[in-house]
Amino acid sequence: xxxxxxxxxxxxxxxxxxxxxxxxxxxxxxxxxxxxxxxxxxxxxxxxxxxxxxxxxxxxxxxxxxxxxxxxxxxxxxxxxxxxxxxxxxxxxxxxxxxxxxxxxxxxxxxxxxxxxxxxxxxxxxxxxxxxxxxxxxxxxxxxxxxxxxxxxxxxxxxxxxxxxxxxxxxxxxxxxxxxxxxxxxxxxxxxxxxxxxxxxxxxxxxxxxxxxxxxxxxxxxxxxxxxxxxxxxxxxxxxxxxxxxxxxxxxxxxx
Amino acid sequence: xxxxxxxxxxxxxxxxxxxxxxxxxxxxxxxxxxxxxxxxxxxxxxxxxxxxxxxxxxxxxxxxxxxxxxxxxxxxxxxxxxxxxxxxxxxxxxxxxxxxxxxxxxxxxxxxxxxxxxxxxxxxxxxxxxxxxxxxxxxxxxxxxxxxxxxxxxxxxxxxxxxxxxxxxxxxxxxxxxxxxxxxxxxxxxxxxxxxxxxxxxxxxxxxxxxxxxxxxxxxxxxxxxxxxxxxxxxxxxxxxxxxxxxxxxxxxxxx
Numbered sequence: 001x002x003x004x005x006x007x008x009x010x011x012x013x014x015x016x017x018x019x020x021x022x023x024x025x026x027x028x029x030x031x032x033x034x035x036x037x038x039x040x041x042x043x044x045x046x047x048x049x050x051x052x053x054x055x056x057x058x059x060x061x062x063x064x065x066x067x068x069x070x071x072x073x074x075x076x077x078x079x080x081x082x083x084x085x086x087x088x089x090x091x092x093x094x095x096x097x098x099x100x101x102x103x104x105x106x107x108x109x110x111x112x113x114x115x116x117x118x119x120x121x122x123x124x125x126x127x128x129x130x131x132x133x134x135x136x137x138x139x140x141x142x143x144x145x146x147x148x149x150x151x152x153x154x155x156x157x158x159x160x161x162x163x164x165x166x167x168x169x170x171x172x173x174x175x176x177x178x179x180x181x182x183x184x185x186x187x188x189x190x191x192x193x194x195x196x197x198x199x200x201x202x203x204x205x206x207x208x209x210x211x212x213x214x215x216x217x218x219x220x221x222x223x224x225x226x227x228x229x230x231x232x233x234x235x236x237x238x239x240x241x242x243x244x245x246x247x248x249x250x251x252x253x254x255x256x
Numbered sequence: 257x258x259x260x261x262x263x264x265x266x267x268x269x270x271x272x273x274x275x276x277x278x279x280x281x282x283x284x285x286x287x288x289x290x291x292x293x294x295x296x297x298x299x300x301x302x303x304x305x306x307x308x309x310x311x312x313x314x315x316x317x318x319x320x321x322x323x324x325x326x327x328x329x330x331x332x333x334x335x336x337x338x339x340x341x342x343x344x345x346x347x348x349x350x351x352x353x354x355x356x357x358x359x360x361x362x363x364x365x366x367x368x369x370x371x372x373x374x375x376x377x378x379x380x381x382x383x384x385x386x387x388x389x390x391x392x393x394x395x396x397x398x399x400x401x402x403x404x405x406x407x408x409x410x411x412x413x414x415x416x417x418x419x420x421x422x423x424x425x426x427x428x429x430x431x432x433x434x435x436x437x438x439x440x441x442x443x444x445x446x447x448x449x450x451x452x453x454x455x456x457x458x459x460x461x462x463x464x465x466x467x468x469x470x471x472x473x474x475x476x477x478x479x480x481x482x483x484x485x486x487x488x489x490x491x492x493x494x495x496x497x498x499x500x501x502x503x504x505x506x507x508x509x510x511x512x
Binding site: 057107 | 297299300301305311332406418434435438441447450452460464491496498501504506511
């Protein structure tokens with residue numbers, strides 16, 4: 001009989017977030033699950049790792065599967081899981097379900113997606129899931145349904161080397177979602193506004209706020225898919241070389 | 257007469273690091289310089305931003321140019337500079353000179369390079385510089401020489417949209433450096449080892465350590481260039497879509 005699948009679960013909202021609890025429920029249908037996730041919210045931590053401070057790991061006693069709360073970033077969690085906690089390389093890494101969109105440029109800032117990216121760097125098939133709803137009491141039933149479909153496919157198929165998946169789910173009823181679209185990352189950015197306030201000592205401090213601006217009217221983008229009630233899948237790579245620009249810079253080369 | 261060039265300088269080692277002081281010296285030869293950099297070391301912060309905490313900014317009085325120390329990450333620094341501090345969009349953003357390599361996969365973890373990437377996302381020509389020497393008393397004279405050549409080229413040329421440059425400089429005498437090579441990011445990773453220690457209360461904690469492993473024997477990589485005493489330039493993009501894998505995943509699409 002084939003060995004049971006080993007599935008590593010992480011996120012960036014923290015190990016107690018409803019999103020990861022919902023993802024764990026789905027993961028258990030497919031094999032043995034080990035959770036290594038941050039012990040507190042680590043949203044927007046990107047690919048940060050902890051190199052100038054210590055890391056703590058505590059095994060939780062509250063559940064019947066192996067769960068570890070880690071003091072570090074989402075990427076720290078993956079490194080710890082792969083190098084210290086797991087006995088063998090997992091068959092799949094899933095991260096999320098994130099509370100809020102990681103579509104388009106958000107992928108760059110996302111701890112959830114950086115965990116998936118780190119998995120890909122370790123040669124593990126890796127997927128990040130995100131629901132377009134920030135609220136703590138978001139309804140994850142549609143997300144669970146599509147996570148189940150995509151996890152089944154990922155375990156059956158072979159993922160290309162160096163690639164992980166960025167899956168985003170529209171914030172709507174499952175019956176209104178039209179299907180799954182494979183997309184490219186939309187060209188967009190954040191227009192920041194820094195909310196300036198004055199502390200009790202008369203000194204200024206800032207809160208980062210911003211508005212998302214999509215500049216991309218392509219019909220093949222994740223933003224288009226989500227606005228049209230499709231689940232979006234963007235394959236992402238950690239080779240960030242702008243291969244198409246190599247020629248442009250060739251005349252910058254010099255021999256001295 | 258043409259307006260003077262405006263150059264924004266950042267790093268991840270902190271505003272007092274020798275690397276950024278050396279880069280500021282070079283930048284001043286080309287125009288007006290504004291420095292917005294972290295008030296403490298922020299190495300390996302990747303593309304992290306500060307969304308659940310406040311940000312402080314303090315203008316330094318110690319120098320004759322505008323310098324701001326920011327409590328946030330390197331990417332926070334760029335967002336603050338562009339949206340709050342600078343009166344107009346800079347002509348160039350330079351980040352570094354980093355104490356240590358950002359070649360190959362290090363680019364993903366690097367706060368120095370994430371600052372440059374954020375610049376590209378804001379439509380600013382952006383370059384990160386790194387010297388392959390971690391030490392606080394590294395010799396930046398070769399780095400200054402090549403930064404000068406590359407900054408001059410960047411101000412004269414037009415950078416492609418959505419692309420920034422990852423420049424790494426070998427740790428050797430300027431006279432031994434053979435020139436500049438435009439490269440792709442080498443395939444490599446870090447093999448982590450977690451150094452486990454016991455605290456005075458008998459509980460374990462960890463330090464992240466690791467060994468860099470290059471798996472790429474291509475002659476067109478940044479690692480090859482650096483090992484052969486060339487300065488490496490890798491054009492990097494923030495569209496991380498694995499375009500060549502879109503077709504692979506097409507059969508994952510479903511309409512429901």
